[in-house]
Amino acid sequence: MTIRAHALTKRFPGPRGSEGRTAVDGIDFTVLPGRVTGFLGPNGAGKSTTMRMVLGLDAPTSGTVSVNGHRYADSPAPLREIGALLEAGALHPGRSARDHLRWLAASNGIPHTRVGEVLELVGLDAVAGQRVGRFSLGMGQRLGIAAALLGDPPVVVLDEPVNGLDPEGIRWVRGLARRLADEGRTVFVSSHLMSEMALMADHLLVIGRGRILADCSVPAFMAEHAASYVRVKAPSxxxxxxxxxxxxxxxxxEGSGSAAELRVTGLSAPEVGEAAARDGRVLHELTLVSASLEDAFMTLTADAVEYHAQTELEGATR
Structure with a gap:
């Protein structure tokens, strides 16, 4: 099962007389089985719109997107083909977690025994009879993941799956995504938590201003966009x-006084140390600092961010 997009475009009309906005601009990509594909981009980059078009919730202005060769909307039993978490809060507050999953199962011909299995899988079996309106954000997120897995689908699409989860829950989602990929499923995950994506993803799709900026493995992405340097602290x-x-x-x-340091590129840490030793110099610190996925992402998307916050307060008053 693969997700394929070709020249996928979505334009939203503007007010009368205005040009409108292009949210997704002619993108091509393929999400393959057997690996976790991370979908990254700044706010407003087009990630959610793209995922909605994959699931048939938004119609493309032009281009195509398919799941296993056909439109998701044409599937006779959608939950058996692709499971998705887009809006974890899209739940009837007066319905219990168990009943929410039961009607989803009935609508797709899924055995009712599967409801208990996924509730146990996500850790909600003890509260299955409670109304979901009383659930915390994290509990609602777990229920959304349970719904995505209800049909035991070969394709799983998760938009910001760790929102509201505690550290244990975040680790659980990470392990779940890896396990699903190891089973040969197609796993497509969007997240703003770069530290988690660095641990979870095998492959990255990075989008900015509606266009694909990168489509490669995590190691290849880091090699191209992450800059390492050697930190040196020493007298003189x-x-x-x-x-x-x-x-x-x-x-x-950089820095001053006791915090002063040199950031060195073009020489390895051993080469810096050896050069200092030959000249009889004392070093107080010699550290190779490797850039993170967040650093690489920020470098690539610097020109694609639509909403910039100020880094300092200006004109603050008491």
Whole structure:
């Protein structure tokens, strides 16, 4: 089972006389089975719109998107083909967790015994009879995941699945996604938590302003967009910096006083240490600092962010 998009485009009309907005702009991608594909992008990049088009909730303006060669809306039993979590809060507050899943199972010809299995899987079996209106955000999220897994689908689409979950729940979702992929399923996950995506995903799709910015494995993404450097602290930093520049390094001094350090690129940590030793210099710190997935993501999407917050308060008054 694969998800394929070709020239997928979605434009939303604007007020009368205006041009409107292009949320997704002619993108092509394939989500393959047997791996977790992470779907990343800044707010407003087009992630949710793309997922809604995969599930037939939004109609493309042009282009196509298919699940296993056909439109998801054409499936006779959708929950048996693709399970999805888009809006965890889309629940009837007066219905119990068990009854919510029972009517979903009945509508797709799924045996009622499966309801108990998924409730136990997500850890809600003890509260299955409670009304979901009393559920916390995390409990609602678990129920949404249970609904996505109800039909034992070969394709699973999860939009921000760890929202509202505690650390144990976040780790559980991570393990669940990995286990589903290891079973040969197609797993498509959107998240803003880069630290989790770094641990969960095998492959990344990065979107910005409606266009695909990257479509590659996590190691390839890091190799291209993550910059590592060597942090050096020592007496006489300026003299050391000039020494390292003569060795071909790019050197930037940051901080002041006891917090001053050099950020060195172009030389490895052993090469920096050896150059200092040959010149008889003492080092107080020599550390290779590897960039994170978050750093690489921010570097790639810097020009694709629509909503920039100020980093400092301006004009604050008492």
């Amino acid at each position: 930093l300026d003299d050391l910096g000039r020494l390292l520049q003569r060795q071909g390094a790019d050197v930037v001094r």
